Amino acid sequence: MATHARSALVVGLGIAGMASAIGLRKAGWRVTVIERAPQRRSGGYFIGLFGTGYSAAKRLGVMGDLHTRTPRNSKTWEVTRGGNRHKSVGFLDQPGEPHGVLRGDIEAALFQHLGDVEVRYGTEPTAIVDVKGGAVVTTRKSSTGEERSEQFDLVVGADGLRSTVRRLAFGPHDQFLKPLHAMICAFQLDEQVPYFPENNGIMLVEPRRSLWVFPFEDRPPTALFSYRTRDIDTQFREPTGTVLRRTYGPEPLGDILEHVFAQFDRTENFLFDSVNQVSMRSWRSGRTVLVGDAAWCITLYSGMGASMGLAGGSLLGDLLALNPNDIDAALSTWEDRLRPYLHQHQRTALFNAQIFTPSGPLTHVLRSGVMRLGDRKKPADTPPNALTRYLARPRNVEFVA
Ligand SMILES: Cc1cc2nc3c(=O)[nH]c(=O)nc-3n(C[C@H](O)[C@H](O)[C@H](O)COP(=O)(O)OP(=O)(O)OC[C@H]3O[C@@H](n4cnc5c(N)ncnc54)[C@H](O)[C@@H]3O)c2cc1C
Numbered sequence: 001m002a003t004h005a006r007s008a009l010v011v012g013l014g015i016a017g018m019a020s021a022i023g024l025r026k027a028g029w030r031v032t033v034i035e036r037a038p039q040r041r042s043g044g045y046f047i048g049l050f051g052t053g054y055s056a057a058k059r060l061g062v063m064g065d066l067h068t069r070t071p072r073n074s075k076t077w078e079v080t081r082g083g084n085r086h087k088s089v090g091f092l093d094q095p096g097e098p099h100g101v102l103r104g105d106i107e108a109a110l111f112q113h114l115g116d117v118e119v120r121y122g123t124e125p126t127a128i129v130d131v132k133g134g135a136v137v138t139t140r141k142s143s144t145g146e147e148r149s150e151q152f153d154l155v156v157g158a159d160g161l162r163s164t165v166r167r168l169a170f171g172p173h174d175q176f177l178k179p180l181h182a183m184i185c186a187f188q189l190d191e192q193v194p195y196f197p198e199n200n201g202i203m204l205v206e207p208r209r210s211l212w213v214f215p216f217e218d219r220p221p222t223a224l225f226s227y228r229t230r231d232i233d234t235q236f237r238e239p240t241g242t243v244l245r246r247t248y249g250p251e252p253l254g255d256i257l258e259h260v261f262a263q264f265d266r267t268e269n270f271l272f273d274s275v276n277q278v279s280m281r282s283w284r285s286g287r288t289v290l291v292g293d294a295a296w297c298i299t300l301y302s303g304m305g306a307s308m309g310l311a312g313g314s315l316l317g318d319l320l321a322l323n324p325n326d327i328d329a330a331l332s333t334w335e336d337r338l339r340p341y342l343h344q345h346q347r348t349a350l351f352n353a354q355i356f357t358p359s360g361p362l363t364h365v366l367r368s369g370v371m372r373l374g375d376r377k378k379p380a381d382t383p384p385n386a387l388t389r390y391l392a393r394p395r396n397v398e399f400v401a
Pocket of ligand 1: 011013016034035036037046047048053123162184224271291292294300303305306308309
């Protein structure tokens, strides 16, 4: 039996970090979270939360506080910039009856359940050193420059795609980031595109570039530009609006793109980034473990990043609770159990990327065929996989894939 509460440092107050913090707390651990930002973020972009995600959210006890915004009686339209439109299948029409939420909705629900977890904002790790039975982490507070070193039984790196924990404990980013040669820009619209009801989705998909408008039940949609390029560095050298207008030109934009660009010009709050998967042989090194995008970023194209962040954090707590005296065994089992699902989602993301943004004229034509088939067949509920079934079962039951 462990004689004292084990201590963990979680780096990152996103979905994976908070899910891990709640999972560890449920396992009886004392948890501290450090977050680089000066305060908790809100808002974000559209997220489709699938069965694995909401089973994990239920298991973490947060589902009751999750504000979902799945639009009722929603339609999705495939449109051209010339103004043609036809009905198609939307992101939330996929099997499994996903919920539509903002990223911030999931984070807000998780935050309410942190309990006595200590959260330190404006703080980052600067060094991680393995010691017997744990790791000593040096952290730096950005406002004062103050540094402190503390020992923890476990360090959880949940600090996203360009994880500092991964760099400190595993190696440089380029060793693990696998570029998908694509860029995305996501932001919230103030107003739906004219002549479309607020709960309708829109897809304007051309070879190598697309615009998606994701609807909600109770607020205006979010927009996503997604385009392919091999020249990632150049995309960051000019203002984002200039780069996007050039990418979606030189043809006339048409009414829909004009409306979305006009809204983009008015917002300061957007995410513009390259798309990368994270590929690692192992997500643990000594007493440091990576969770969420830091460990396995499966990208937005998989539609499962948030769900797997929730599942990963929840399962981490479960396995540490089942193996209180053997942290290494718990981490090893955790990794073995999750890895097959993450591999599968990373493969699926490569296919889905062609649905989001076809890589050329041929895949654009093939995509149209796939979408038409989808339109004719009413999607059935997916049979839940072993991970989803496990998450729906009582605690203290061993997970066997
Ligand atoms: C446009 C878009 C659409 C998406 N759609 C979906 C979808 O439909 N379904 C789905 O399941 N997933 C979707 N995803 C993926 C999903 O949003 C992510 O997988 C998930 O949010 C990742 O959570 P995370 O906690 O691992 O990382 P992050 O969200 O990146 O959080 C990391 C946290 O760590 C903090 N941090 C970073 N560096 C440091 C540091 N050095 N020190 C301290 N703190 C630090 C950050 O400030 C942040 O708070 C989408 C992603 C995008 C970009």
